[in-house]
Amino acid sequence: MKNYLKRAAMCFALILLVVSCAEEDVLVNNEALNTSNLAKKIKTPGFADNNMVLYWNEKTELVLSAPGPQPSRARFFAIIQIAVHDALNNIKPKYQRYALLNERRKFADPDAAVASAAYWAIKGLNRQGAFAANLETWYIQSLATIPDGESKELGKTLGKNAADAIIAKRANDGLLQVIFFTDLLPNGVNPGEYRSTLTALNWIPQTTLASTRNVSNWGTVMQPYVIESNYQFRPTGPYPVTSNEYTTDFNEVKTKGARVGGIRSADEEKKGKFWSENRPSIIWNHIVRQAIENKKLDAWKTARLFALMHVSMAESINSALNGSYHYYSWRPETAIRLADNDGNDNTQGNPDWLPVLSETPTSVSPPVPGYPSGFAAYGGTTAEILRLFFETDKTSIAITTTSTHPAVPVDPAQKPSFQYSSFSQAARDNSLSLIYNGWDFRKSALDGEEMGRQIANYVFNHHFRENDE
Template sequence: MKKSFTLTLLLSAALLMAFNSPTSVRPQCIAEKPLVQSNQVIIDWNMVALQACGGITYQHALLASHTYAMVHMAMFFALNAIAPTYQPDDALRKDAQAAPVAAAAKAAHDVLAGIFPEKLPMLDSALIQSLTKVPVGESLNRGLALGGEAAAVVLKWRDGDGAMQNPAVDVAASTEAGVYQTVPPFTFVFAPFWRTMKPFGLKQPDQFRSLPHPTLNSTVYTTAFDEVKAVGSIVSQTRTPDQTAYAKFWYEFSEIGWNRIARTVAADRKLDLLATARLFALLNMAMADAYISGWDAKFHYNFWRPYTAIRGAATDGNAATSPDPAWEPLMPTPPVQDYPSTHSALGNAAAVVLAHVFGDKTRFIATSTTADPVTATRSFSSFSQAAKENADSRVMAGIHFRFSCEAGLELGRNVGQWTVHNHLRPRLVGAK
């Protein structure tokens, strides 16, 4: 007990020194090799970010994804400043003498504290836990200072972007066929301001806007209507037990599920510290931008959900569709428009990033907080296979048309490819 108490005092003193240390310290040399230490600090703070957002029961998925992206960009900037390996290598001053774990943990801590100041006691505790194996001394102090600077850069960049607005917004009633209406139990549309949110890696929200959805009198629409009406119903006689299982399995928020997959694979492959920081930064930038791009398209097209379409089919001008006034989906319909499916977009954006780092044909076993039973797992032979099942699950759940999921997959692929081809690329040989 005495030893533990003494260690806590030493760490607290080190933190205090770092908070007050000058930012003008310069290293004598710049590291030439990537950091090869354990990636545990990245995985740990990915979980701390989840806790800070409210844990697995949080409801603001957009803000959570936004938070993940900020946290992991700050951690990447801090570590890349210690061992400049990837672009941009001018985001932060260089310090090869800074302790990597301290820099990464402090960067994550300060970003989360800036977003959720009420969570500071929990975040302070997590920071001290991260530093238990970092020797007290100048390297620790320098790491803490560098991490704080990385967090400040990211917080300043996102300052005033409007992410903290009230997301529940009233939507005007309409009887026009094809126009979005709220679906019980919700009486609002979620975060319409997100359609103009500043992206993390894209040039603008509508950069990859989905092409228009099928018209209500088209064969494509009729086929998709009949499919979701049959397999997506809460009392479906055609949905298989496995389809029901994966409809529930993939129902959890995408950023929760795909960050878990990334943690699993990064640990299994023993990815080094800097490479893991880059992976999680790219992953969460891509997913955050998939939300922003998806919201742009959703509000642009303002297309109704299957619940409204099936119950109101008598008004759609399509003689081939028949209404069912009592129809209910297997799972609750989220309070936002149908087209495109951002769940599908996030899944494919994440799959593209993971495939970029590990190769697509990577085997893994996934779990989910919405699995039934909760202990159920699913095995995959590739990231693309998982992304396709993730998209298909939304039809089986009765909450998306097939064409919305296909458009979401395309959107996610475009966002993911743009992210990995334009951000955090390896430095040019000989660059200073």
């Protein structure tokens, strides 16, 4: 009798265990939205290599390579890379999400989510332009590499939701209040105050190409992504025109950056031309891609790095423009032409002086006030993100120009390139190229670079951080 009762109790316990497991399966299936067999289909949920992330980053770069205002390009790049980051981290929340916060699809296919996020973000921002047909082909080809089924469909839906979420979050970020125009900015009156650089030589008006458009209120109306305000990291300002430090910077750029009679080393000449020919968002995206090579990063880490980098770049150009119009400081070409009346006895004017890159009467310095340098901020912020992410400044990268300028050789083997052993070295060359081109004073370049570094530190330590779960 005792043995019978013992066996009965064991059977009853076994029945309870089976019922409990069945109930748990129902809960799991409900949570996964009827994805009953997905756990079997995906051997390692929450893992994927980074090939699809890199593929769509490359396509995003291609789409955004068309001429246009640098701040706009930085904004678009940031939004697209956030969409990819959020899509992956709603499959497995390894890192903090930004816009799509409460949509878990743990059995969604990561590659489908990445492709869908990038595709719908590009379309949602209306950035496809001349690549409209290509974009459809890229998306179809990407999805063709993924087995059909519930996992793939979940990934496609998740990616679109991630794109929709970040676009909605940035819908009222200030873009609609930005003033795009090609007219001349108001000229300052006192020494050191900005004078428009949209004219040169015989004062022929600058062309109306989109890349030259002025965005005078961008740094005021554009909402930050992570930092508290666009003036949070505003640098201290340019040197007083009558100071010894200003005189030193003045003479340096007057000598090295002159189109006629300039004194530059062959290395300085090459670096000035190299960095100026490349759009900052594009060339630094290339540098990040190179840094990723041989690091064996998974999709999540790669997407996080791109999000960190492009958000930091967007914050940096917003902040640089905020500072530029706050200080309203003149460019070297104006300073040198008007030096005889600047109140500094140690500066000598040259009314015919032009910067190196004034190849024609309508190719002049960037048409924005000269301090701090947004161009240098791009390099400073990206180099610092890379240093923080990889926990070292050391690297080994060969940077080849991405320029499509007619003077640049088509043959990849003949394109200009530079080898760098540290991220900070690349950032510093990026900054100093502005002096070699006659566009910026040293203080503007180095303060812009430092501002970019400070922004990178803030972004890295305040968002897209690793989750505990």
